[in-house]
Amino acid sequence: MIGTMLAMHMANELLSIPVAAVTLAVALGAVALAAVRAGKTLDSEKLPLMGVMGAFVFAAQMINFAVLPGTSGHLGGGVLLAILLGPAAGIVTMAAILIVQCLLFQDGGLLALGTNIINMGVVPCLLGWCAYKLMLGSGQRAKAWRQYIAAWGACLVGVTLGAALVPVEALASGVLKIPVADFLTVMVGVHLLIGFVEGLITFAVIAYIRSVRPSVLGLDEPEHSAKLSSKAMAGSLVVTALLLGGVVSWFACEHPDGLEWSYQEKQYAQADSAVQNDSPVIASVDDWQARWAPMSDYTRREASLGQLPDEDVQDSADAPADQAAIAAVDGWVSLAGLLGTAVTLGIVYLVSALVRRRSGVSESA
Amino acid sequence: MSEILSIRDMTVRYHDGVEALRGVCLSLWPHQRVGLIGPNGAGKTSLLLAIMRGVPFEGDIEIDGVALTRRTAERARSRCGMVFQEADDQLFMPTLLADVAFGPLNQGLGSDEAESHARAAIAAVGLAGLDDRSGHHLSGGQKRNAALATVLAMRASLLLLDEPGANLDFRSRGRLMELLAGRDEAMLIATHDLDMVRQLCTRVVLLDNGQVAADGSTDEILGDTALLSRHDLA
Amino acid sequence: MHHSYIDRFAQGDSPIHRLDARAKLLAVVAYTVVLISFDRYAVSELAAMSIFPLAMLWLGRVPLWFAFRRALILSPFIATVALLSTFYDHSVHTVAMGPWQLDIPGGYLTAADVIAKFTLGILALTAMMCTTPFGMLLEAMRKLAAPRALVMQLGFLYRYIFVLLDEAMRIRRARDFRGSAQAPLRRRLAATGGVIGSLFVLTLDRSERIHRAMCARGYRGEPHSLTRLRAGWADAVFLLLTAAHLVLARWLYPAYF
Numbered sequence: 001m002i003g004t005m006l007a008m009h010m011a012n013e014l015l016s017i018p019v020a021a022v023t024l025a026v027a028l029g030a031v032a033l034a035a036v037r038a039g040k041t042l043d044s045e046k047l048p049l050m051g052v053m054g055a056f057v058f059a060a061q062m063i064n065f066a067v068l069p070g071t072s073g074h075l076g077g078g079v080l081l082a083i084l085l086g087p088a089a090g091i092v093t094m095a096a097i098l099i100v101q102c103l104l105f106q107d108g109g110l111l112a113l114g115t116n117i118i119n120m121g122v123v124p125c126l127l128g129w130c131a132y133k134l135m136l137g138s139g140q141r142a143k144a145w146r147q148y149i150a151a152w153g154a155c156l157v158g159v160t161l162g163a164a165l166v167p168v169e170a171l172a173s174g175v176l177k178i179p180v181a182d183f184l185t186v187m188v189g190v191h192l193l194i195g196f197v198e199g200l201i202t203f204a205v206i207a208y209i210r211s212v213r214p215s216v217l218g219l220d221e222p223e224h225s226a227k228l229s230s231k232a233m234a235g236s237l238v239v240t241a242l243l244l245g246g247v248v249s250w251f252a253c254e255h256p257d258g259l260e261w262s263y264q265e266k267q268y269a270q271a272d273s274a275v276q277n278d279s280p281v282i283a284s285v286d287d288w289q290a291r292w293a294p295m296s297d298y299t300r301r302e303a304s305l306g307q308l309p310d311e312d313v314q315d316s317a318d319a320p321a322d323q324a325a326i327a328a329v330d331g332w333v334s335l336a337g338l339l340g341t342a343v344t345l346g347i348v349y350l351v352s353a354l355v356r357r358r359s360g361v362s363e364s365a
Numbered sequence: 366m367s368e369i370l371s372i373r374d375m376t377v378r379y380h381d382g383v384e385a386l387r388g389v390c391l392s393l394w395p396h397q398r399v400g401l402i403g404p405n406g407a408g409k410t411s412l413l414l415a416i417m418r419g420v421p422f423e424g425d426i427e428i429d430g431v432a433l434t435r436r437t438a439e440r441a442r443s444r445c446g447m448v449f450q451e452a453d454d455q456l457f458m459p460t461l462l463a464d465v466a467f468g469p470l471n472q473g474l475g476s477d478e479a480e481s482h483a484r485a486a487i488a489a490v491g492l493a494g495l496d497d498r499s500g501h502h503l504s505g506g507q508k509r510n511a512a513l514a515t516v517l518a519m520r521a522s523l524l525l526l527d528e529p530g531a532n533l534d535f536r537s538r539g540r541l542m543e544l545l546a547g548r549d550e551a552m553l554i555a556t557h558d559l560d561m562v563r564q565l566c567t568r569v570v571l572l573d574n575g576q577v578a579a580d581g582s583t584d585e586i587l588g589d590t591a592l593l594s595r596h597d598l599a
Numbered sequence: 600m601h602h603s604y605i606d607r608f609a610q611g612d613s614p615i616h617r618l619d620a621r622a623k624l625l626a627v628v629a630y631t632v633v634l635i636s637f638d639r640y641a642v643s644e645l646a647a648m649s650i651f652p653l654a655m656l657w658l659g660r661v662p663l664w665f666a667f668r669r670a671l672i673l674s675p676f677i678a679t680v681a682l683l684s685t686f687y688d689h690s691v692h693t694v695a696m697g698p699w700q701l702d703i704p705g706g707y708l709t710a711a712d713v714i715a716k717f718t719l720g721i722l723a724l725t726a727m728m729c730t731t732p733f734g735m736l737l738e739a740m741r742k743l744a745a746p747r748a749l750v751m752q753l754g755f756l757y758r759y760i761f762v763l764l765d766e767a768m769r770i771r772r773a774r775d776f777r778g779s780a781q782a783p784l785r786r787r788l789a790a791t792g793g794v795i796g797s798l799f800v801l802t803l804d805r806s807e808r809i810h811r812a813m814c815a816r817g818y819r820g821e822p823h824s825l826t827r828l829r830a831g832w833a834d835a836v837f838l839l840l841t842a843a844h845l846v847l848a849r850w851l852y853p854a855y856f
Binding site: 009010011012013014015016017020031032035045046047048049050051052053054055056058059060062063064065066067075084092093095096097099100102103104106107108109110111166179183200201203204205206207208209212213216332334335337338340341344345348349351352353355356 | 605613614627628631632634635636643644646647649650653654657658660669670672674676677680683687695696697698712713716717720721724725728733736746748749751752753754755756757758759760762763764766767768771784787788789791792793794795796797798799800802803805806809810818819820822
Binding site for chain 3: 414417419439442443446447449451453454455456457458459460462463466467468470471472476479480483497498499500501502515516519
């Protein structure tokens with residue numbers, strides 16, 4: 001049954017608008033590039049048929065592999081697609097799959113499409129494929145066992161790296177009030193297992209195809225990229241890691257939110273000085289960010305322009321009386337709002353019932 | 366009256382060396398319905414595919430007087446339409462209307478004109494009202510009719526049908542035959558269903574092992590039980 | 600299966616069904632953006648945001664039980680974040696309703712907030728999907744500047760999901776009926792690889808056949824499609840109402856001084 005599978009897709013609510021926008025842009029760019037690239041290696045006429053391959057992935061995800069009695073593993077698909085169809089076609093196909101999963105099965109949020117396409121499309125297809133090629137080595141395509149192990153390893157790498165991005169994106173959004181290190185550990189740990197099993201399934205599929213239709217396995221190499229050197233690929237993996245690290249640290253500096261709780265708890269006393277947002281660039285970005293939440297929450301955080309975390313704490317400690325007053329007024333406003341909402345809903349419901357009755361009458365007429 | 370289809374000395378050889386058809390000669394006249402029969406593997410599907418220039422061939426094929434080459438393939442294809450064996454392969458758009466309009470749109474018609482051609486074709490096969498359904502919501506018989514509609518909308522003068530009656534229940538098959546009987550396009554129907562041939566076709570071509578084994582009137586060929594059993598058809 | 604429910608509802612008729620798909624898509628995207636712009640402690644403010652999805656569902660004649668059922672399948676992330684927030688966030692917030700005030704740990708507020716946003720988001724998306732036939736939605740995306748090749752792909756995906764799922768079910772059943780559950784690990788793995796691998800090969804062949812059928816109908820690489828979307832006054836009114844609702848719910852109602 002569709003929809004009974006636990007979807008490890010990112011949801012809207014874990015993201016902030018800027019992060020959602022940025023990841024959407026990045027994902028769009030990556031898919032566009034991949035589409036152009038895929039159009040060169042396959043017939044560009046056949047590009048729409050990647051959709052049919054997407055349906056294959058859906059179907060393949062339904063096939064369970066009983067690892068232990070009661071526990072089944074499933075295929076994610078990104079790495080397998082990349083190995084069989086090439087990374088470009090893989091990315092394009094996975095993007096289509098994720099969009100349909102979001103729309104038809106509500107797996108993953110609408111605004112989280114960008115992150116999902118990156119985590120479960122671009123990363124497994126591109127980096128997983130790079131890992132595959134690296135492990136395969138050059139000129140030894142004939143060796144079956146090497147191919148199988150490369151496929152398995154590629155899954156491990158691709159799936160885990162993609163999962164590792166989730167805490168990064170959540171951190172950048174500042175929605176999370178969970179220590180990033182713990183989140184990262186859990187995500188990576190769980191997905192190492194998932195990647196392990198997916199790797200087994202992928203290797204079994206490759207083994208089957210190799211025996212039944214070996215020509216397919218040569219499909220992923222267009223002539224000119226066959227010479228992509230190991231150095232280039234290792235280089236791209238390193239660059240990616242550096243970029244990731246750079247992005248994480250930039251966001252961490254600029255958005256202390258995710259680490260805010262620890263300041264509140266005064267556990268990291270000496271970290272106060274670690275977050276100084278005096279840079280005009282960061283201040284202006286903060287300004288822009290603040291505009292998205294002009295009437296934010298009840299209590300401490302007023303305008304967060306360039307404020308140091310310990311100032312926040314002091315503010316709230318200084319004005320409990322003001323707080324109570326604000327809270328009191330808030331209370332009536334909230335109540336009024338709730339009543340207003342209830343009344344509106346009631347009106348809408350009546351209208352819809354009337355509409356239904358009217359069209360019901362005209363149908364029977 | 367000139368031929369609508371003329372095949373002369375055609376050979377189809379696949380890239381693994383297998384010869385699916387050898388030296389085939391065949392002619393069809395406008396409004397004529399011809400049954401193409403033969404055992405499995407005789408090359409019926411390959412013949413139909415060659416006419417649509419879907420597989421490479423040697424020899425001459427002329428459709429409505431136009432020689433079939435790479436350059437003229439598009440023009441030729443708009444004169445003849447093929448209904449494939451698997452209806453699912455032919456209904457690939459999200460809705461039935463989009464599927465049936467696909468051909469006319471590719472023929473260069475504007476959106477509105479294509480839509481009206483499509484609706485007319487859908488009505489002609491008895492599926493009016495299902496325009497917004499998707500292919501996977503149709504029953505087997507409906508799918509087959511829908512596939513026919515996709516080709517009828519292109520206003521082709523020659524129809525190629527590959528096993529149109531396969532997998533249909535008695536009633537659906539009957540309805541399909543009624544439908545085909547009422548059309549005036551020329552038809553080449555590849556089928557195992559000798560009863561369908563008897564009811565619809567005036568001429569029969571028997572294909573076996575890639576070659577034309579017999580070509581004559583329906584009564585002649587289907588009445589010759591010795592011929593039929595020689596080719597595993599009776 | 601939910602897909603066929605959605606299809607069935609989407610083929611219905613109602614004032615919402617008759618709206619232009621582009622308007623609905625834009626409205627849902629705007630709604631989702633505004634929804635996640637609420638901060639993590641907003642709970643009672645979210646009540647006002649329930650108007651849009653509920654209105655769409657009621658006026659669109661989509662049964663509420665169906666929409667809520669989709670939302671009940673909580674994403675493991677949401678559940679995890681909700682749970683972990685209650686452990687880690689110990690900041691205290693004063694929540695007021697009418698004359699009452701309550702001090703609640705921030706973690707619980709975040710949990711409620713995240714779950715509420717998730718539910719509302721799903722309701723809105725379900726409302727759109729159940730009142731808009733998928734083909735129309737694709738056309739809306741194409742008109743709103745989505746790349747043509749992508750839209751065609753989505754069309755193929757949608758069209759063939761069930762064909763392939765059926766095939767997969769059949770092959771898997773054939774595997775299971777031959778006792779694969781009792782087989783040792785190695786053979787189980789090989790069987791799984793075989794099922795998926797043969798599915799892949801079948802799909803490759805199928806896409807070849809589809810390509811052939813497309814070429815037989817004149818396809819040359821440039822996708823042409825029907826234009827059936829026609830925007831009207833109702834759509835403009837709908838968009839205006841939605842915009843007003845969102846502005847009110849987000850910026851005016853929870854007005855703090």
